[in-house]
Amino acid sequence: MEDGLLSLKWNNHKITFFEILRVLREKANYTDATIAVEGKFYPVHKLVMSTCSEYFSEIFERTPCKSPVIVLKDVRSQDMDALLDYMYLGEVNVNQNDLASLLKTAECLRIKGLAVPDEDPTKFRKGQSDDRRESPPPKRRRHEDSSSQPLSQRPVSPTISASSKTTPPSRTPPLQHQTSSLPVSQSQDSVHDSIVDPPPMVKVEMEEADDPDDGYSRRDNSYDGGSVNEGDGDFGTELSKSEHDPDNYGSGSFPGPSIQPGGDLPWDEGDSSSFPPEGFSGDLPAGQQPQGVFSQLVGPSAGVANTWTGGIGMLAGLRWDRTCCWCGRTFMRPAELTRHMRSHTGEKPFACHLCPWRGSQTWHLKNHLARVHFVAVKSGEAPSQ
DNA sequence: CAGCAGGGGGCGT
DNA sequence: CGCCCCCTGCTGT
Numbered sequence: 001m002e003d004g005l006l007s008l009k010w011n012n013h014k015i016t017f018f019e020i021l022r023v024l025r026e027k028a029n030y031t032d033a034t035i036a037v038e039g040k041f042y043p044v045h046k047l048v049m050s051t052c053s054e055y056f057s058e059i060f061e062r063t064p065c066k067s068p069v070i071v072l073k074d075v076r077s078q079d080m081d082a083l084l085d086y087m088y089l090g091e092v093n094v095n096q097n098d099l100a101s102l103l104k105t106a107e108c109l110r111i112k113g114l115a116v117p118d119e120d121p122t123k124f125r126k127g128q129s130d131d132r133r134e135s136p137p138p139k140r141r142r143h144e145d146s147s148s149q150p151l152s153q154r155p156v157s158p159t160i161s162a163s164s165k166t167t168p169p170s171r172t173p174p175l176q177h178q179t180s181s182l183p184v185s186q187s188q189d190s191v192h193d194s195i196v197d198p199p200p201m202v203k204v205e206m207e208e209a210d211d212p213d214d215g216y217s218r219r220d221n222s223y224d225g226g227s228v229n230e231g232d233g234d235f236g237t238e239l240s241k242s243e244h245d246p247d248n249y250g251s252g253s254f255p256g257p258s259i260q261p262g263g264d265l266p267w268d269e270g271d272s273s274s275f276p277p278e279g280f281s282g283d284l285p286a287g288q289q290p291q292g293v294f295s296q297l298v299g300p301s302a303g304v305a306n307t308w309t310g311g312i313g314m315l316a317g318l319r320w321d322r323t324c325c326w327c328g329r330t331f332m333r334p335a336e337l338t339r340h341m342r343s344h345t346g347e348k349p350f351a352c353h354l355c356p357w358r359g360s361q362t363w364h365l366k367n368h369l370a371r372v373h374f375v376a377v378k379s380g381e382a383p384s385q
Numbered sequence: 386c387a388g389c390a391g392g393g394g395g396c397g398t
Numbered sequence: 399c400g401c402c403c404c405c406t407g408c409t410g411t
């Protein structure tokens with residue numbers, strides 16, 4: 001050590017820091033991301049979100065967009081309110097009745113201290129190879145898939161896989177912590193070891209930054225707005241890694257944001273005229289009303305609660321209903337996206353009555369029957385399900 | 386390498 | 399919704 005080394009300590013640093021953070025949040029100053037939940041929009045700071053959640057951290061890492069809009073499906077806005085309070089303030093008061101739901105959401109979002117064991121920041125290690133099994137894995141396009149594990153054996157999103165077979169998806173959170181005391185803090189370790197549900201369906205919406213016809217309905221990776229790595233065309237590879245590694249089923253497979261990179265929040269610059277903020281609660285400060293149409297999240301099957309479509313919602317370009325949120329592929333018609341989503345969810349509604357085979361398309365069943373069982377199916381005949 | 390089956394997507398209706 | 403095309407992986411020769 002050198003001589004004369006002085007330690008300058010800001011006594012009230014933490015308090016001041018949090019206070020400023022609180023104000024910044026309140027005024028939405030310097031926010032660089034937006035969380036959308038149930039039509040409510042929460043301007044947030046990536047820094048804070050990343051700090052409190054590895055899940056968000058990964059999302060932002062993989063989102064080249066400067067100001068992504070992250071739409072969380074199946075998250076209650078009141079939970080998000082509470083979680084944001086928790087993340088910004090370090091604590092939050094919730095009703096006991098809301099606790100289970102809150103914890104469930106926290107688990108899904110891997111909120112530190114709530115769902116993920118908090119770690120001593122002074123002992124911070126870069127070990128990011130922890131389990132990320134809870135995220136819905138996107139399915140790669142086949143030519144990118146070298147392992148070619150049958151889809152039915154893939155660890156698809158638990159919600160989805162559970163729903164496509166026997167049991168309907170349950171929205172009931174695992175109530176491990178119903179008796180936790182309030183305010184919520186440091187409540188667990190056990191959950192981390194148990195099966196963690198996948199994060200809620202997350203969608204990063206980007207503003208329409210370029211020609212809406214870009215990459216439209218191309219055969220291969222129809223988007224040409226760029227890849228995760230912006231130009232190296234490695235988007236598929238990114239996804240591949242996620243799927244190859246069972247421990248990497250995380251937001252690592254996060255779709256979308258790369259598709260239409262660039263751009264700030266669409267409402268950054270006035271003109272909110274085109275936005276019908278259905279259910280929009282006006283959480284954003286004045287002048288930050290989003291424009292464009294928000295997705296109603298059409299699922300490919302009503303029976304798959306967590307299934308959703310409409311990934312790269314073109315806030316202005318209305319492409320949300322035709323772009324896969326998981327792989328970024330854009331289709332000519334919403335129905336094609338719905339059908340495509342089955343390739344991600346593993347949903348195979350069309351069962352062969354002669355063997356255990358199931359297919360994702362009626363035509364496949366027909367094909368199967370014809371080619372395997374030499375059975376011709378008359379047009380209009382209802383496929384067994 | 387050829388054939389088969391499964392599966393994804395385009396497109397007509 | 400239905401049909402079709404095409405790609406891919408597997409398997410037998």
